[in-house]
Amino acid sequence: xxxxxxxxxxxxxxxxxxxxxxxxxxxxxxxxxxxxxxxxxxxxxxxxxxxxxxxxxxxxxxxxxxxxxxxxxxxxxxxxxxxxxxxxxxxxxxxxxxxxxxxxxxxxxxxxxxxxxxxxxxxxxxxxxxxxxxxxxxxxxxxxxxxxxxxxxxxxxxxxxxxxxxxxxxxxxxxxxxxxxxxxxxxxxxxxxxxxxxxxxxxxxxxxxxxxxxxxxxxxxxxxxxxxxxxxxxxxxxxxxxxxxxxxxxxxxxxxxxxxxxxxxxxxxxxxx
Numbered sequence: 521x522x523x524x525x526x527x528x529x530x531x532x533x534x535x536x537x538x539x540x541x542x543x544x545x546x547x548x549x550x551x552x553x554x555x556x557x558x559x560x561x562x563x564x565x566x567x568x569x570x571x572x573x574x575x576x577x578x579x580x581x582x583x584x585x586x587x588x589x590x591x592x593x594x595x596x597x598x599x600x601x602x603x604x605x606x607x608x609x610x611x612x613x614x615x616x617x618x619x620x621x622x623x624x625x626x627x628x629x630x631x632x633x634x635x636x637x638x639x640x641x642x643x644x645x646x647x648x649x650x651x652x653x654x655x656x657x658x659x660x661x662x663x664x665x666x667x668x669x670x671x672x673x674x675x676x677x678x679x680x681x682x683x684x685x686x687x688x689x690x691x692x693x694x695x696x697x698x699x700x701x702x703x704x705x706x707x708x709x710x711x712x713x714x715x716x717x718x719x720x721x722x723x724x725x726x727x728x729x730x731x732x733x734x735x736x737x738x739x740x741x742x743x744x745x746x747x748x749x750x751x752x753x754x755x756x757x758x759x760x761x762x763x764x765x766x767x768x769x770x771x772x773x774x775x776x777x778x779x780x781x782x783x784x785x786x787x788x789x790x791x792x793x
Contacts, residue, residue, distance in 0.1 A: 576606070
């Protein structure tokens with residue numbers, strides 16, 4: 521078990537690197553899934569609890585497997601106001617938060633996710649050794665541990681609406697906000713004007729959506745924060761990576777289909793480099 525998994529991932533992102541990961545849904549063996557994705561070259565896991573059903577014990581099994589293999593693990597929460605603190609205390613290191621449209625909503629998330637001086641997170645350090653990567657509580661000063669947890673936390677409010685875009689530059693200025701991850705299908709629905717005959721892949725590749733996706737990455741670049749995206753084909757993902765998106769979600773692991781995703785993962789990595 522190593523130290524500083526998310527902290528090191530954030531350093532790589534700050535240096536301009538691209539990082540790859542998958543959304544993880546139900547029906548997967550934690551150890552096998554984490555091992556396979558790590559061997560494929562993935563950089564992180566994103567547990568999916570907004571649109572899928574997953575037992576807390578299963579999430580914990582993924583946390584344990586990720587820790588054992590030094591794989592950063594984050595979570596897309598059920599809702600921006602959902603009770604996600606227990607997952608953080610168990611060892612989830614990052615949040616992808618849906619439906620965050622205002623500065624006030626983003627501030628509430630930061631307050632729950634970080635210890636002082638950044639936020640006002642409640643303490644459960646002694647309850648789960650995975651939270652501090654099994655550091656010795658009898659030897660490490662308490663404030664060093666809260667600082668360690670803060671360093672190993674990432675917060676990504678999702679951009680899924682025009683209201684969010686209008687507030688994004690201010691949201692990104694909040695201490696503790698790492699960047700944003702776009703929900704392109706929700707954004708397309710919010711923009712409107714979808715062709716009734718458009719297929720799923722066509723909905724997120726229109727002039728109106730593309731203009732907003734470019735606007736989002738430009739705002740992130742100006743703020744010095746990370747832009748992430750998923751829901752695209754490997755070729756579209758490669759296009760947006762060239763425009764400046766760095767955190768790239770390739771696919772969705774569901775019911776043990778991890779090997780079926782290998783071609784898309786390998787194609788994405790080959791196109792992006």
